[in-house]
Every structure is written in structure tokens, then in C-alpha cells.
Amino acid sequence: MVTLNVYVPRPGSAADKAIAAGSAVVGDPAAVREVVVDGVRSTMVEVYFEGNLYGAANLVTSEQRLARAAGRLVARYPTRGQGVVRRARPSGGGHL
Secondary structure (H helix, E strand, O other): OOOOOEEOOOOOOHHHHHHOOOOOOOHHHHOOOEEOOEEEEEEEEEEEOOOOOOOOEEEEEEEEHHHHHHHHHHOOOOOOOEEEOOOOOOOOOOOO
């Protein structure tokens, strides 16, 4: 069994601007990494997301969108709904 984290983009953050409102966002806690750029340490996490931008009938609920995003993450399915973003909290799920 795989354990994934669920994230919510923090209003005004880069993730909030890049990910459609209402999207389900999941990340693999094993894929979290620390980076240092210009002396600033940041926690980065790979996320997959599903916002149902095209109105698919089988992606109406949050649960359906979470299941789709999680399935793609576990399969490492190539999709536009994927990226690496800065995590705002030090551990577990939470805000991006």
C-alpha cells in the first residue's frame, strides 16, 4: 500500500497560480527533498493534480479527482497535471 499526502495550494502562492482552483493535489512523501538556492533552504515536493478542466462526467467529486491524481502519481503517468512545488509546512500534507 502507498501512502500519499493531500495538499492545498496556499492562496497567492506559485502553486495556487499554476494549479486550477478546485483541483485535487497529491504528493508522495518519499519524493520530498530539500534544496538550497542562494542560501535559502526550501522543501520541494513532486505533486500530481486533477482539476477536471474539460468537464469529464467521472471527475465531478473531490474524491474522484483525488483518485485520478493519485493513480497517475503511483503509475508515474506522464501528464500536464504534474510538477515540483515548494511545500509551506515542514512535514506531512498541508499547504503548498
